[in-house]
Amino acid sequence: ETGVTQSPTHLIKTRGQQVTLRCSSQSGHNTVSWYQQALGQGPQFIFQYYREEENGRGNFPPRFSGLQFPNYSSELNVNALELDDSALYLCASSPQTGDILEAFFGQGTRLTVV
């Protein structure tokens, strides 16, 4: 067990809708990263939050946004869903930012956009 939990585990949304995915990090971990894994690919970095501020972003459009809260929980929000957003979304928490030498992953949320 990594101590990182994500909810929901599965979700089906319609194209154009908005979705919020949630992650509960390990206590004391002030850095959370989100990754998207499309079928047949490795996880792709979406963005990272450190102490409630965005701290790096991958090649994803602005309709992907996030929030991090003081209680070690975080959210990934996706607006105007597209079919290609169908993927497994993983969050990973770390005790520190920058030189991440430890990352603890949740089990992921499987998003299907129809």
Next chain:
Amino acid sequence: ILNVEQSPQSLHVQEGDSTNFTCSFPSSNFYALHWYRWETAKSPEALFVMTLNGDEKKKGRISATLNTKEGYSYLYIKGSQPEDSATYLCAHLSGNTGKLIFGQGTTLQVKP
């Protein structure tokens, strides 16, 4: 090498066989190389974090080596067991970005 590449993509072995996988990554601006073991419907589990050229780490029957100058890492499994069946991911941490760049994974199936 611009991206992180893993080979083979999949592997089927018999119980008791030893096996190894390769992870290739950009050798410039290296910071760390992570290996994860990922079973279906579970969280990716960290196996090793390697930072030094020539590093060799071991956990039970699993070991890994690192060559940062040429940009590759090998993961070895000695005497594979059915419970070793999983996808093995490597991820490169470049510089001080905190951003892990993953390979596409090697899926191992161990037959009893």
